Amino acid sequence: MSVTENDLKTGSVRLSDDGKSCIIIDQTQLPNRIIYLDLKSAEDFYDAIKVLAVRGAPAIGICAGYAMYVLAQQKNTDDYAVFREELERDGAYLISSRPTAVNLSWAVKRMLKVVADNADLSVGQIIALLRDECIAIHSEDIEMCCRISEYGLTLVKAGDGILTHCNAGPLATSKYGTAIGPCILGKEKGIDLKVFSDETRPLLQGARLTSYELQKAGVDVTLICDNMASIVMKNGWVQACFVGCDRIAANGDFANKIGTSGVAILAKHYGIPFYTLGPTSTIDMNCPTGDDIKIELRDPDEIKNMWYKEPMALEEVKCYNPAFDVTDHELLTAIVTDRGIVYPPFKENLKKLFM
Ligand code: MRU
Numbered sequence: 001m002s003v004t005e006n007d008l009k010t011g012s013v014r015l016s017d018d019g020k021s022c023i024i025i026d027q028t029q030l031p032n033r034i035i036y037l038d039l040k041s042a043e044d045f046y047d048a049i050k051v052l053a054v055r056g057a058p059a060i061g062i063c064a065g066y067a068m069y070v071l072a073q074q075k076n077t078d079d080y081a082v083f084r085e086e087l088e089r090d091g092a093y094l095i096s097s098r099p100t101a102v103n104l105s106w107a108v109k110r111m112l113k114v115v116a117d118n119a120d121l122s123v124g125q126i127i128a129l130l131r132d133e134c135i136a137i138h139s140e141d142i143e144m145c146c147r148i149s150e151y152g153l154t155l156v157k158a159g160d161g162i163l164t165h166c167n168a169g170p171l172a173t174s175k176y177g178t179a180i181g182p183c184i185l186g187k188e189k190g191i192d193l194k195v196f197s198d199e200t201r202p203l204l205q206g207a208r209l210t211s212y213e214l215q216k217a218g219v220d221v222t223l224i225c226d227n228m229a230s231i232v233m234k235n236g237w238v239q240a241c242f243v244g245c246d247r248i249a250a251n252g253d254f255a256n257k258i259g260t261s262g263v264a265i266l267a268k269h270y271g272i273p274f275y276t277l278g279p280t281s282t283i284d285m286n287c288p289t290g291d292d293i294k295i296e297l298r299d300p301d302e303i304k305n306m307w308y309k310e311p312m313a314l315e316e317v318k319c320y321n322p323a324f325d326v327t328d329h330e331l332l333t334a335i336v337t338d339r340g341i342v343y344p345p346f347k348e349n350l351k352k353l354f355m
Contacts, residue, residue, distance in 0.1 A: 011174035013054060013062045013138075019131060020073065022066040026053045027171055031212040039063075042071055042090050049097040049104070052203065056172020057246045057282055058141050061103030064094055065134035068111035072127050083123045084115050099294040100255050100324045101246040102284045107137055142174045144279040144338035149181030151336050152242060152277055156182065158191045160239040163229060163267075165198040166257035167209035168244030168277065178277040178336075179242040180210060184217050195221045196232050200257060202302040202321065226259050233270040241267045245278040245335075252329030252346025253290025254278075258322055264331035276327070277336040280353055290326035298323050 012025040016038065026035040028051060037053055039045050045067040048054045054063045071090045075083050091108040098104060114133050118126050156162065162183060169177035169184070176184050183193045195214055200206035207223055214221035224232060232238055241263055248254040254276050267274040287293060300319030305311050313319070335342040335350070342349045 011059060011062070011141075012171045013059050013066065013174075015066050015069075015134070015138075020070065022063060022070055024048060024054045024063060025171065027055055027209060028053050030171075030208050039067070040070060042067070042093055045071075045094055046097045049094070055205070056167060057101035057103040057244070058144075058173040058178070058279060059171065060098070060101055061107035061281060062134075062138050062141055062174065064104050064107040065111055065137040067094055068108060069127070069130045069134045072130050075123070078123050080119055080123060080126075083126070084119075087115055088112060098296055100296045101282075102287075103246075103279075103281050106281050110137065138174060141279070144281075145170075145173050145176040145178065145181050146185075147338040148178050148277050148279065148336055149176045149185035151338075151341050152179075152182030152275070153186055153189070153191065155273070155275065155334075155336070155341070156186075156191075156193060156240055158186075159194070161194045161196060161232070161237040163196045163198070163232065163238045163241045163263065163272075164210060165206065165226075165229075165241075165243050165260050165263050166200045167205040167213070168242075169210055169213040171209050171213060172244065177213075177244075178279070179244040180214060180219075181277065182242065183214065183219050187217055187219050192220060194237070195219055196229070196238060197221055197223050198226045198229060198259065198263070199223060200259065201226055202306065204307070205257065226262075229263055230266050233266055233272060238267075238270075238272055241272060241274045243274075243276050245276045245282050246324055247287060247293050248276070248278060248283045248335065248350070249287045249289050249293060250283075250285045250347060250350060251289050252332055252335065252342075252344070252350065253293075253326050254329075254332070254335075255290065255293045255295065255324045255326050258325050261325045261327040261331070264327045268331050273333040274331060275334055275336055276332060279338050283337070283350060283353070285350070285354060290328065293324075293326055295325070296323040297321060 168179035197210040245254045304313040
């Protein structure tokens with residue numbers, strides 16, 4: 001089976017036709033194999049998120065919404081208290097799969113709020129409301145991708161070079177994506193941008209996913225190793241950096257794929273505007289600064305063994321493998337959200353989005 005044109009436009013996560021499972025494109029297998037996974041149990045969902053079969057903050061949120069609905073239907077009880085307790089347990093388990101992207105807990109909490117707010121209804125009626133809610137999370141994501149892409153496109157002009165890091169396209173979200181949304185929307189509107197995609201060590205989201213999505217969408221994309229960002233900037237080929245985000249703190253510091261903060265530092269050196277693009281669901285007003293964001297540490301094997309025929313380091317060599325880093329808000333030109341473009345001072349201006 002191959003990824004359809006539609007998958008590339010609407011994202012990598014969907015509810016099955018009978019609503020009993022969630023179907024995802026296994027992103028670990030791209031670009032060489034197109035494999036769909038049918039997720040049913042809490043363990044299926046946990047594992048898919050943990051191994052990055054579903055990844056990218058918004059896609060994880062959409063998947064978590066569907067997970068809660070799929071799992072709710074499996075509860076063998078009409079008793080509200082038992083139903084709620086079991087679903088809360090599932091939610092906590094799902095949230096524990098990855099700590100950094102706030103969209104995961106945001107979606108789980110949003111689904112659990114439906115349960116908490118409707119204690120007077122039958123379990124069957126609550127399940128029907130949960131179905132509406134998870135579908136709403138997905139359709140809102142499509143809307144937000146469109147709006148972010150439109151806003152992002154106002155920041156650049158035809159012919160500009162854009163450097164991006166990791167993957168924040170349709171596979172990581174739904175339609176268009178966030179950071180690479182303006183590039184795909186631009187193509188549709190005849191505004192051609194030239195994208196430089198960092199390969200994004202160690203899991204190669206830039207090589208495997210971003211360059212794949214952009215190439216398929218007909219966008220001019222050039223793949224570079226992470227350590228080549230400086231030379232393309234020095235050559236004058238980059239007019240803006242567009243990156244995604246996994247959690248934006250109330251002061252504008254934000255977590256994104258490891259290596260993002262290095263790109264921001266380089267952009268500052270070369271005087272290139274640096275933007276993060278993300279939905280308001282990625283802004284965590286309960287998280288004061290970047291220091292309060294929990295950074296996921298992953299298996300050293302991803303550095304030493306993965307992708308190679310044989311290990312590229314001694315087994316006993318120590319490895320440090322943080323999945324994300326925090327970019328200081330002072331390096332950020334603006335935050336592009338579905339509710340508009342937010343400029344400094346971020347602490348004051350982010351608050352206004354929620355008034
Ligand atoms: O570890 P990943 O691949 O889930 O990391 C993803 C990113 O860092 C993305 O940039 C972010 O989630 C935004 S996706 C729209």
